[in-house]
Amino acid sequence: MGGHPAEGHHAVSSSGSTTTTTRHITPTQRGYLIVNSHPEGCARSVTRLWESVPPAPTRGRAPVALVLGASAGYGLALLLAGLRRHGIRGVAVGFENAGNDRRTATAGWYRTARAAALVREAGGDITFLNADAYADTTRADVLKLLADRYGPVDHLVYSLASPRRTDPATGEVHHSVIKPLGRPYSSPSLVFDAEARPQLATVDLTPASEPERAATVKVMGGEDWLLWVRALADENLLGEGFTTVALSYVGSGITAPVYRHGTIGAAKEHLEATAREIQADVLAGRGRAFTVVAGAAVTQASTAIPSLALYTSLLRSALGPDRWRTAADQAVDLWAQLTAARPLTLDAHDRIRLDAWELDPAVQSRVAALWSDPAAALASDPAAPRWFHARFRELYGWDVPGVDYAAPVETAVPWPN
Structure with a gap:
C-alpha cells in the first residue's frame, strides 16, 4: 500500500509540470502495518543489507538469475x-505501488530504486520489472527479456508472498488466510502501544474452512512456481x-498450530x-528443484502471522545478538550451496535447510521456557522486543x-529503467 497524505510542497517547472515532490512524512501505523514509507530510510536499509554481505575475493562466470x-x-537479500x-545478472521482479501526489510509494518501490543504484555502482546488469509475477503477461515479458538480453537461466528464485492471486487460467481471484486447521487457536501475542512499549495481548483464531485452506494453497503453494x-x-531457457x-x-x-499445521x-x-x-517431470534430468527452509526473520510477510512477533522476540532473547542469523547471512549461505562452494545441506525430504541455528534443541528449550511466562520474559530482556520493533519499523x-526524519524528503522516486 502507499502512504497517507502528507503535508509538503511541489516544485513546478516553467512548463507547469510537477518535477519533484518533497514532503514531511510521519509514520501512520496500524498494528504491524505502516501505511507510509520513508524513501531515504528504505534506501539506507538496503545499503545496510548490502554492506552486511561480504564481497567475494574472486568470481567465476556471472550466472543468469531470475528472482521473483x-x-x-529473502528475495531482496538473495538478489543482493x-x-x-557471485556477480549474478538477469531479471528481478517485484510488484509495488508508485504512490501519487497524496501518498508515498510502497517501501518495496524505494528499496528497489536503491537496489538498482547498487547494481549500477557494482557494474552489474539486472533489469528490474514492476509487474504481477502471477500474470501470464509478466511471464511473457520476462521470457522475451531473457531471450533477447541474458540467455538461459542458471538460477530461478521463487520468493513470492501475497494476500491474493489471480489464477491465470480461470481469472478467479483467490485470497489467502492465516488460520489453524481443525481446531481453534489461542496464543499470547506481542503488540506495542503508542509509545512503542511492548504489551502482551491474546490472539484467538477460528479454524479455516476447506475453501479457505484451498484458496491459501492456490496463492501460497507451488502452482505458480511450476508455471x-x-x-x-x-x-x-534452462x-x-x-x-x-x-x-x-x-x-x-x-508456532506450529498457526503456521506449519495451519493454512500456510x-x-x-x-x-x-x-x-x-518439477524435479521429476518438468526438469527430468535437466536441472534441480528445491524448497529452502529458511530461519526466522522479521519481514513484512512474517509480521502478518499471529504470535510470530512474540516468538521471534523470544528467539532473539534466547540466542542473543551474536547468534542471530539475518536474511543476508542466510542468503550468503544459500548461494554458497547453489554454486557448489559448499555442499548442499539437505534433510530427509530433500529440502535445503538454513534454519539449524533456530531449531537447535538447546535454543528451542530456552524459547519454550520463555514462552511459558512471556510477561516475565519480556520484562527480563526488554532489549529483545525493542530490537523487534526497530526491525519491523525499518521494513x-x-x-x-x-536518517533525518525531521527534514522534508523527495517521495517521487522513479522506478529504475
Whole structure:
C-alpha cells in the first residue's frame, strides 16, 4: 500500500509540470502495518543489507538469475547477496505501488530504486520489472527479456508472498488466510502501544474452512512456481545445471498450530510437493528443484502471522545478538550451496535447510521456557522486543540510524529503467 497524505510542497517547472515532490512524512501505523514509507530510510536499509554481505575475493562466470519477489524479504537479500558474492545478472521482479501526489510509494518501490543504484555502482546488469509475477503477461515479458538480453537461466528464485492471486487460467481471484486447521487457536501475542512499549495481548483464531485452506494453497503453494519453470523449459531457457529454489519455513513447535499445521503450512506442503514434481517431470534430468527452509526473520510477510512477533522476540532473547542469523547471512549461505562452494545441506525430504541455528534443541528449550511466562520474559530482556520493533519499523524505512526524519524528503522516486 502507499502512504497517507502528507503535508509538503511541489516544485513546478516553467512548463507547469510537477518535477519533484518533497514532503514531511510521519509514520501512520496500524498494528504491524505502516501505511507510509520513508524513501531515504528504505534506501539506507538496503545499503545496510548490502554492506552486511561480504564481497567475494574472486568470481567465476556471472550466472543468469531470475528472482521473483525481489523487492522485499529473502528475495531482496538473495538478489543482493547473489550480486555481491557471485556477480549474478538477469531479471528481478517485484510488484509495488508508485504512490501519487497524496501518498508515498510502497517501501518495496524505494528499496528497489536503491537496489538498482547498487547494481549500477557494482557494474552489474539486472533489469528490474514492476509487474504481477502471477500474470501470464509478466511471464511473457520476462521470457522475451531473457531471450533477447541474458540467455538461459542458471538460477530461478521463487520468493513470492501475497494476500491474493489471480489464477491465470480461470481469472478467479483467490485470497489467502492465516488460520489453524481443525481446531481453534489461542496464543499470547506481542503488540506495542503508542509509545512503542511492548504489551502482551491474546490472539484467538477460528479454524479455516476447506475453501479457505484451498484458496491459501492456490496463492501460497507451488502452482505458480511450476508455471514459471515450465515456461522456461518450453522456451529453451534452462541453463546447463539449472537450479530453482522456493523459499519456505518450518519453524518451532510453538508456532506450529498457526503456521506449519495451519493454512500456510498446507501451502508450504504443496510447495514442497511441487519441488518433487518439477524435479521429476518438468526438469527430468535437466536441472534441480528445491524448497529452502529458511530461519526466522522479521519481514513484512512474517509480521502478518499471529504470535510470530512474540516468538521471534523470544528467539532473539534466547540466542542473543551474536547468534542471530539475518536474511543476508542466510542468503550468503544459500548461494554458497547453489554454486557448489559448499555442499548442499539437505534433510530427509530433500529440502535445503538454513534454519539449524533456530531449531537447535538447546535454543528451542530456552524459547519454550520463555514462552511459558512471556510477561516475565519480556520484562527480563526488554532489549529483545525493542530490537523487534526497530526491525519491523525499518521494513518501512523508519527508525533507521543516520536518517533525518525531521527534514522534508523527495517521495517521487522513479522506478529504475
